[in-house]
Amino acid sequence: xxxxxxxxxxxxxxAIAHAAELLRAGRLVAFPTETVYGLGANALDARAVERIxxxxxxxxxxxxxxxxxxxxxxxxxxxxxxERAARLADAFWPGPLTMVLPxxxxxxxxxxxGLPSVAVRVPSHPVAHALLAAAQIPVAAPxxxxxxxxxxxxxxxxxxxxxxxxxxxxDAGPTTVGIESTVVDLTSAEPVLLRPGTISLVQLEAVLGPxxxxxxxxxDAARPSxxxxxxxxxxxxxxxxxxxxxxxxxCANVQARxxxxxxxxxxxxxPTAAITIRLARDAGEYAxxxxxxxxxxxxxxxxxxxxxxxxxxxxxLGVRDRLARAARSGGESGGGHR
Ligand code: AMP
Ligand code: MG
Numbered sequence: 403x404x405x406x407x408x409x410x411x412x413x414x415x416x417a418i419a420h421a422a423e424l425l426r427a428g429r430l431v432a433f434p435t436e437t438v439y440g441l442g443a444n445a446l447d448a449r450a451v452e453r454i455x456x457x458x459x460x461x462x463x464x465x466x467x468x469x470x471x472x473x474x475x476x477x478x479x480x481x482x483x484x485e486r487a488a489r490l491a492d493a494f495w496p497g498p499l500t501m502v503l504p505x506x507x508x509x510x511x512x513x514x515x516g517l518p519s520v521a522v523r524v525p526s527h528p529v530a531h532a533l534l535a536a537a538q539i540p541v542a543a544p545x546x547x548x549x550x551x552x553x554x555x556x557x558x559x560x561x562x563x564x565x566x567x568x569x570x571x572x573d574a575g576p577t578t579v580g581i582e583s584t585v586v587d588l589t590s591a592e593p594v595l596l597r598p599g600t601i602s603l604v605q606l607e608a609v610l611g612p613x614x615x616x617x618x619x620x621x622d623a624a625r626p627s628x629x630x631x632x633x634x635x636x637x638x639x640x641x642x643x644x645x646x647x648x649x650x651x652x653c654a655n656v657q658a659r660x661x662x663x664x665x666x667x668x669x670x671x672x673p674t675a676a677i678t679i680r681l682a683r684d685a686g687e688y689a690x691x692x693x694x695x696x697x698x699x700x701x702x703x704x705x706x707x708x709x710x711x712x713x714x715x716x717x718x719l720g721v722r723d724r725l726a727r728a729a730r731s732g733g734e735s736g737g738g739h740r
Pocket of ligand 1: 464465466502514520521543544545582587
């Protein structure tokens with residue numbers, strides 16, 4: 403595995419050309435986007451895409467997001483560009499929004515997990531943009547981590563999770579948005595929010611009108627996207643969500659079992675003897691710091707992480723979704739072991 407440090411704002415042209423060449427040759431390149439680091443492969447090369455699944459240990463039923471340099475390039479992978487897609491692109495691209503559209507035949511089944519649709523996004527990170535522009539191919543890129551684990555927000559996270567399974571890592575330091583893109587399905591009459599992110603339902607509805615929400619926690623509803631039910635985005639430590647008042651007691655429970663407790667708080671006082679990370683009461687800032695905080699608490703050897711409940715507002719939907727998926731189901735930290 404090769405690791406190249408690259409300036410996040412003014413990426414070195416030779417490094418970009420090298421990475422683009424590897425992608426065109428069917429190799430795997432991890433690169434920063436504004437959301438998390440992606441593990442990229444030529445989206446039109448079935449064997450290259452197969453390598454993504456192998457490197458991540460990702461189940462074949464979980465489709466990938468295809469990254470392109472501009473809205474004009476969407477036509478290389480999708481058969482339609484509806485007017486509402488154009489409006490969304492005007493409002494949010496380049497940026498952390500993924501649209502699901504009917505796919506072209508040239509897109510291998512491996513990219514879409516056999517679905518007749520393809521997920522596409524134009525990222526805003528200067529390194530991602532430069533790479534896509536230089537490669538001149540659509541690039542399939544899920545998060546650059548082993549399947550089910552925490553997404554990487556630094557090059558170091560990628561190196562630790564994937565090691566030699568990736569050919570090149572472009573390391574541009576921490577990403578800014580910090581959680582995965584908002585995913586909206588435009589293949590049916592009514593747009594559907596498949597995955598919340600930092601672009602909120604309110605912002606989407608301002609452009610699209612009513613958007614249906616598929617709740618990750620509503621158990622039995624049919625899911626258009628197979629990846630959605632999975633336990634996902636998890637630290638190694640067991641993660642529990644607690645009210646502000648309960649954080650300290652739950653940490654004490656963990657310690658009473660002789661285990662190491664970590665706490666991720668907003669307003670709660672730092673619990674005694676727990677390793678505590680504090681994030682701001684601002685949805686954007688919180689999202690930006692969330693995965694790095696969980697990686698750090700894992701690295702510190704925490705057995706359990708007690709996360710102070712986040713606010714209820716629409717801006718926090720993406721963060722709440724990731725925390726709910728990372729959390730140990732079945733309540734509080736007094737419960738079972740992993
Ligand atoms: P990740 O690569 O971990 O960011 O996950 C990509 C996610 O995008 C998947 O888990 C799905 O939720 C969504 N996705 C990708 N392609 C499609 C598709 N064709 N239809 C619906 N959802 C998709
Ligand atoms: Mg992922």
